[in-house]
Amino acid sequence: MDPETNWLELEDFAENTREKLDIPGLSIGVLSGGVIRTAGFGTGNIEKGTPVWGETLFQVGSISKTFTAALVLQLIEQGELDLDAPVRTYLPDFAVADDRASAQATLRHLLTHSGGWDGDLFVETGDGADALGAYVGRLAGREQLFEPGELFSYNNSGFAVLGAVLEKVSGKAVETLLRERIFDPLEMAHAFLNAGEVITEDFSVGHRSGEDGPEVARPWRMPRATLPVGGIVTNAGDLLRYARDLMHPSGSRLLDAGSITRLWTPQLEIHAADRSSVCLSWMRRELADGFMVSHSGGTNGQVTYLILLPEHEFAAAVLTNADAGRRAIQKISRFAVKRYLGIEIPAPEAIEADPADLAEYAGTAVRPGFELHLRMLGNHLVGLVTSTIGFPTENDPPFPPEPPFRVGLCDPDRLIGLEGVYEGQPIDVLRGEAGEIRFMRMSSRIYTWSGAV
Numbered sequence: 001m002d003p004e005t006n007w008l009e010l011e012d013f014a015e016n017t018r019e020k021l022d023i024p025g026l027s028i029g030v031l032s033g034g035v036i037r038t039a040g041f042g043t044g045n046i047e048k049g050t051p052v053w054g055e056t057l058f059q060v061g062s063i064s065k066t067f068t069a070a071l072v073l074q075l076i077e078q079g080e081l082d083l084d085a086p087v088r089t090y091l092p093d094f095a096v097a098d099d100r101a102s103a104q105a106t107l108r109h110l111l112t113h114s115g116g117w118d119g120d121l122f123v124e125t126g127d128g129a130d131a132l133g134a135y136v137g138r139l140a141g142r143e144q145l146f147e148p149g150e151l152f153s154y155n156n157s158g159f160a161v162l163g164a165v166l167e168k169v170s171g172k173a174v175e176t177l178l179r180e181r182i183f184d185p186l187e188m189a190h191a192f193l194n195a196g197e198v199i200t201e202d203f204s205v206g207h208r209s210g211e212d213g214p215e216v217a218r219p220w221r222m223p224r225a226t227l228p229v230g231g232i233v234t235n236a237g238d239l240l241r242y243a244r245d246l247m248h249p250s251g252s253r254l255l256d257a258g259s260i261t262r263l264w265t266p267q268l269e270i271h272a273a274d275r276s277s278v279c280l281s282w283m284r285r286e287l288a289d290g291f292m293v294s295h296s297g298g299t300n301g302q303v304t305y306l307i308l309l310p311e312h313e314f315a316a317a318v319l320t321n322a323d324a325g326r327r328a329i330q331k332i333s334r335f336a337v338k339r340y341l342g343i344e345i346p347a348p349e350a351i352e353a354d355p356a357d358l359a360e361y362a363g364t365a366v367r368p369g370f371e372l373h374l375r376m377l378g379n380h381l382v383g384l385v386t387s388t389i390g391f392p393t394e395n396d397p398p399f400p401p402e403p404p405f406r407v408g409l410c411d412p413d414r415l416i417g418l419e420g421v422y423e424g425q426p427i428d429v430l431r432g433e434a435g436e437i438r439f440m441r442m443s444s445r446i447y448t449w450s451g452a453v
Helices: 003-020 061-077 099-104 107-111 131-141 156-170 174-183 224-230 236-246 257-263 325-341 355-359
Strands: 025-032 035-045 207-210 213-216 268-271 276-278 283-286 291-298 303-309 314-320 363-367 370-377 380-387 405-411 414-417 426-431 437-442 445-452
Touching: 003 025, 003 035, 003 325, 025 236, 025 325, 035 236, 061 107, 061 156, 061 174, 061 224, 061 236, 061 257, 061 291, 061 303, 107 156, 131 156, 131 224, 156 174, 156 224, 174 224, 236 303, 236 314, 291 325, 303 325, 314 325, 355 370, 355 380, 355 405, 363 437, 370 445
Parallel strands: none
Antiparallel strands: 025 035, 025 314, 207 213, 268 276, 276 283, 283 291, 291 303, 303 314, 363 370, 363 445, 370 380, 380 405, 405 414, 414 426, 426 437, 437 445
């Protein structure tokens, strides 16, 4: 396939998707044949009308976790960290609510989102040198949902703990480590770590759905304690420079070949139907031709995605500035992989389900600050997610609830959203030894089943 034709068709598809989903602005980038190309569409701020270019900065959110993982592996290479050492080896005062989990949790558990406690703690601990240490201190009351290493459940707080470990062991701030060990070696000249650095640059703001369409989401700033969790601000081109280095292990400036292999080795299965697993921070899927690793990111109204197919030396980045970006990034990234490589990334699809089968899943599943309500309305299963958690800190208002959405089946014991922001999103049903529903996993997080209705 002609690279120029591929790129032009991807540009058209990205712009059409942006318009269809009413996303104010987005940026795309592709790494193929060693060449990086980027483009931008729409506006970075609907109040200002500033255009989005390929160089426009976005908050890349949790893609930052893969950078934190790279720093951890660098210190493992140097013999300063041990992947299977308990967290308390480095942070003796580390604790969550469960004493046994506090003592057993390892760096591997943190990197694989399998620590087992509720990990969505968003608190303001200031911009000082003690911000991460203070954050770790706030974890003492976090509820334990399952045993460490038992399941995958996305855990933001684990990466803040990793940030505190990095600072303790290296004696340097996370900002310094990122610049000295990743940004500078890769010449990522457009990677930033706080609002003060970004203010003079061309950057995008987030947008949330309003009564009359997208509205600017505030606040923009992220607390310092979220830096190793999701605080990096950069553009598509610099993300792809990072991806290019990891896909050339013999010449990587970041990690040795063995560490890169370890980075992408499956650690814990997520779901057999997807052939998906969690690696060390990265999410992996087996495809008909090779494998892919990826990571998404979400801040206040900005949603992003980075996908790598290492065996094909191909990567793509999609950066959006609206909550509807969750659907856009999947559509655009799948189109890019199909167009450039001829590879399909399978998506879960609804199957025909009898109302009596759907009724088995009517009930409520909860996790601290969130509730997933599933109810039968006529012959339809309908879901509603409510939240009382402030974001990006506890002092900010919680996200308003999205409208109720219809839910179907896509596999045995696997539900799928059929409309709205949850369209195409699976909900995994996890059972106990006696066959009872024990958990549901939605948005990659474990919800404890509290009973049928």
